[in-house]
Amino acid sequence: MVVSLASLYPVRRYAVRWGLLANPGGHSTHARATPLGGGIGIWLGIVVPMLLGTLWVMGLQRGLLPEVLPSWIRPHVEGVASRLGQLWGLLAAATVLFALGLWDDRRGAPVGVRLAVEFAVAAFVVYGLGFGLTAFIGQTWLTNLLSVVWIVAVINAFNMLDNMDGLSGGVAVIIAASMAAVMLTTSSPSSGQPQLFVSGLLLVVCGSVLGFLWHNRPPARIFMGDGGSYLVGFLIAVSMLMATFASQPRPHAVLAPLCAMAIPMYDMATVLWIRLREGRSLFSGDRSHFSHRLVELGLSRPQAVLTIYLVTGTCGLAALLLVHVSVLQATAVLGIVACMLLLVVILESTGWQKQDLD
Template sequence: MPGIVAYLIVGGVAAIATFVATPLAGKTANHFGLISAPDERDVHELPTPHLGGPAMLFGLLAGSFTAWVIGDFSAVFSSRSEILGVLLAAIVMCAVGVIDDIKPITAPAKIAGMVIAGSVLSLVGVSLVVLRIPFVDVVLLSPDLAALATVLWVVLLANAINLIDGLDGLATGIVAIASTTFVIYAIRLSDEGVLFEENPGSLIAILIAGICIGFLPHNAHPAKIFMGDGGALMLGVLLAASTVSVGGRTDAAYSGQSFFFFAPLLIPIVILGVPIIDVLFAIIRRIFTPGSSITTADKDHLHHRLLRLGHGHRRVVFILWTWTALLSGFVLWPTYSGRGDGIVPMGIAGVCLVLFTLLHPRLQTNKPKKNEIVADDHFPKL
């Protein structure tokens, strides 16, 4: 069983490699003119390179190689098909995103890339085969349904991360917090014998945390470089692989924990509350807005509403980072304390209610001006 030091080494190497590679990616982007120029839909004021994805991929590969070399994760690498499949899916997603960063591609092409990445995960065994329905029962999915569920989960997370990548450092910080939480959660389940040593979930999560931590100094406001679709889509598929590995591949009961909190989809939904809630609200909002479609850009994302309340760029990012950390803490509390299962759902509901009340558009007094600059909306244009 890998120790804390092993996780720190792997995450540290991924962070350092990403940190070193990012300026090189920025120079390459500047050389080839891969720049995001400010326009009426962006919040940045200066032309900024958007080729952070390859640097993050380099950090992922460096961290993975380190995990293989040090030997502490030998059980994970004993079945190389899984970890290699995850890396292949990440490469596919990064490539699709980088192509879109260089020359925008159609939404069906993007979705096709997500489907391919999700299919790769399913083929190598990283798939959602166990679904726990809260207060009902455990459902074992057939191979066909497991593959479909895995692909849908990849599409949801890839779009969720892409959608919140609208402010400097926002998506990077949220994913770093969420993945770090998931490492801690997965280690706890491993210690309790719920997860086998061969499970790659915790390794993938620490790699995600490492590359985000290494990228954040370059991406924090004012950003020197953006992760682009290459980075955002890759993070989405990696998060999907990690969460499915931890929550969707065992039907073992976890003593002392609420049935609700062991549901394989509800755990990552809570931990990844900000991006997932944002993408779901965006879809619902656009469906019920006359004359709009789910691909129509708007100014009602969580970070837009916080900006309209008068918060500055850094403060908005900090608020959403804090929310992510709070939701993550709600998950870890019953996992480590063995109590509080009944209080935690109410706490999460309370936080969501307060945020909904504060950010509801009808309660906002600062209406957006006609020419207000807003963040780019990356939801695929279907």
């Protein structure tokens, strides 16, 4: 959080010189030109602590640093060291997407190129690093395919959600924190301990985005940009794949990521449906997002963002509860989430009917 917060002050100063600027107009709703380099601070807030931690672990292993860790942490040092290769493979893949987003922010990357890189990076993570969905399906080819689609879908869900001050970042913090809580209360099958590697990664993402939100709070001094939304969406998506539910006596726990991601997925699905229904390109920006529709119903922009925070937080709590209840109780939890989304649809349809009457 500190690295991200501090680094964004110089980024705000030099973003225009670097060509990272969002101008008002078009489908955008902001009223003044605003820097776009928020993703740079988020990337630094993730990579710098990970680099320092890696160097520290390597130093401890070689006896170059004094042993100052608390006794309860020391047994985990070897486990962390054994996964450093996976960690940096993952961060390298995240950096490729971050660079793609910066290119898109500066010059506008073609849609085909963006999707091709997203699918290629997702395939590398799934087939190369071995991070795949735990879905109790039993067909590896199918779970791997679903994993690739999941990663690309979550990347674009966060990208689409980045349309109001504090919205995408705040939702990312809520989802990352709720899934970190799920991992800290869910045992790993190999050790019987909390899933510290996944929860640690999610908490680092959470802290980095919190540092960015200091600059992105209304009125935003800097936007996340595609570089930030691609990076955050990718790491959250892969973290959910890295989570292990295979040892759980509750197979419905695998639905926890879907609960946590319910609102970004709802926003993406409804936006694509609206564009398809109106015969427009699925990839053209517009003001048909969930947040914009809430504003059309009479909410102010801050109220719309806070409403989405509240609904996302409720879904996050449902995800946390889901991994600790029986099948019958899980049905009730999923029913609550479904009813909440249905209520949102009903309220929105009322607004659409009024617009049609007008």
